Amino acid sequence: MNTFPGAAWILAGVFALSGMLTVGGALLAVTSQRVIRSVSGLALGSVGLAGLYYFLHSPFLALMEILIYIGAVCVTIVFAVMLAEPDEPPPEKPRPRARLETAVALLVSLAAGGALAWLGLHTRWPVARARTGDGSLRSLGVELLSTYCLAFELISLVLLLAILGALVLARHGRTPPPAS
Amino acid sequence: MTLPEPYRLAAFVLGALAFVGLNAAYLVWVERKGAARFQRRPGPTEVGPEGLLQPIADAIKLLSKQVIVPPGADALLFRLAPAVVMAPALMTFAVLPFGAHLTARPMSVGLLLAVAFGSINVMAILLGGWASRNKYAIISAARVVSQNVAYEIPLLLVVITLLMITGTLDLSEIVRQQAGGFWRWNVFKLWVNPLMPVTFVIFFICLLAETNRAPFDMAEAESELVAGAFTEYAGMGFGVFFMAEYANIVVGCALATALFLGGWQSPFGIGSGVGWFLLKLYLLIFTVVWIRWTFPRTQFYGLLNLSWKILIPISLGTLGLTSVLLKFIRP
Structure with missing residues (x-):
């Protein structure tokens, strides 16, 4: 692989691109007025995140992200948007205390983000003895179904609840439920 | 023979682009000729011998037309959608195993890459349909999503069934396991699971649905939705959607060939090579064309019922059967 001219530069460029896609996509998702553009931003951010996972030697995780x-x-989000409202809603009147609420939200998220970053940088993390696994699909699967089995199964419980909720909502079809 | 890495990469990128372009152009010709023959008429005959230059004339026409962004449309997403539908299909060509040594980038998770990038296709058609600001396009986009979501489930279940048998996601390795005669192809591995041919049929049906081909072409139901999600696209915007459709068909049939029909392996155990891969690939593509001009379009709820009430239970059944058989019969 070292025969490639300027390989280091290309790698750095791709890495920077992944980072920019992640941040840019996230910003787009948050700041955009239209829901569809927000979802596009989310998708873009996911592509960038997949690139970052690839740089962490985890192609499996990168592809699962996509x-x-x-x-x-x-x-699913776009589908829900489409079923609900094909046209975008008219811009609603700005609420009276929107500025204040934005400022408070920004303050809280900055504080939380700063605290987490400080914690991450200043904690003495226990150094892993060696690589915890070879990162292969086989070891990943074995870990998921042995060590982390409980968490894995609990996640599926969330999906079960979602299915039950959908069943409850869709049970009566288009006719309204009988008043009882 | 191995070229230095930069040249190998450039050769594969150029080769994949040329292959997609050529296929998109000439599969349209095959489609039109095939349609004509199935309907007992000659098809394109005017441009070149047997109409062979027709795709080039079509391309020149499309390239010289203006791309019109309708007023009120989301101009950015409208222009972006054709690129987003084309790019993932092209990227999938990086892992397709054309021959024993003819893969652009052999990856240990190659099959997953193909499936993951295949799932972006829906998103792109959705964006195009929504950005057009057209009632027909939005109806079509909503149909595409429910169709693709419904058919992705049996497709992935069938792929998981196959993965339990092969034990690897590497497409080249999957093909290598099927060496030595047609009875060792995955579709005929009846001693592993007597229902293997059924899984292949399910895979093929899901492939038709995922690429929005007739009888499942709900996206572009020309008799009811004008041209569905592509109604507002003119010129090359439409052309790129069209190319992407054929690129997706090639990718899907190549995956079916590699997963079930032994890829580049010869059916007699000797003389394997790229030729066999291309032969199987084009036979499958011909079958896709054949089905399109033989079956009428299904009704929309018929299509959803087929997936949720028939295909998913059957594929779950084969999944269970395969796991039981693998556990108890083979050591």
Whole structure:
């Protein structure tokens, strides 16, 4: 691989691109007025995040990020938006205390983010003895179904609840439920 | 023979682009000729011998047309959507195993890459349909999503069934396991699971639905939705959507070939090579065209019922059967 001219520069460029996509996509998702553009920003951010995962030597995680976050989550959000309202809603009147609320929200998120960053930088993390696994699919699967089995199964409980909720909502079809 | 890495990469990028372009152009010709023959008429004959230059004439026409962004449309997303539908299809070509040594980037998770990038396709058609600001386009986009979500489930279940048998996500390795005669292809591995041919049929049906081909072409139902999500696209905007459709068909059929039909392996155990891969690939593509001009379009709820009430239970059944058989029969 070292025969490639300027390989280091290309790698640095791709890394910077992934980082910018992640941050830019996230900003787009938050700041955009239209819901569809926000979802596009989320998808873009997921692509960037997938790139970062790839740089962490985890192609499996990178591809799962694309498969789940773009192929499932974003598509579901857009689908919901489409079923609800094809046209975008008219811009509502700005609420009276919108500025104040934004400032408080910004303050809280800055404080939380700063605290987490400080914690991350100043804690003496226990250094891993060696690589915890070889990162292969096999070791990942074994870990998921042995060490982290409980968390894995609990996540599926969330999905079960979602299915039950959908069943409850869709149970009566288009006719309103009988008044009882 | 191995070229130095930069040249190898450039050769593969150029090769993949040329392959996609050529296929998109000439599959349209095959489609039109095939349609004509199925309907007992000659098809394109005017431009070149047997109409062979027709795709080039079409391309020149499309390139010289103006791309019109309708007023009220989301101009950025409207222009972006064709690129987003084309790019993932092109990226998938990086992992397709054309021959024993003819893969642009052999990856240990190659199959996952193909599936992951395949899922972006829906998002792109959705964006295009929504950004057009057209009632027909939005109806079509909503249909595309419910269709693709419904058919992704049996597709992935079938792929998981196959993965339990192969034990790897590496497409080249999956093909290598099927060496030595057609009875060792995954579709005929009846001693592992007597229902293997059924899983192949499910995979193929889901492939038709995922690429929005007739009888599942709900996205571009020209008799009811004008041209569906592509109604507002003119010139090359439409052309790129069209190219992406054929690129996706090639990718899907190549995956079916590699997963079930032994990829580049010869059916007689000797003389394997790229030729066999291309032969199987084009036979499958011909079948796709054949089905399109033979079956009428299904009704929309018929399509959803087929997936949720028939395909998903069957694929879950084969998944269970395969796991039981793998556990108890093979050591």
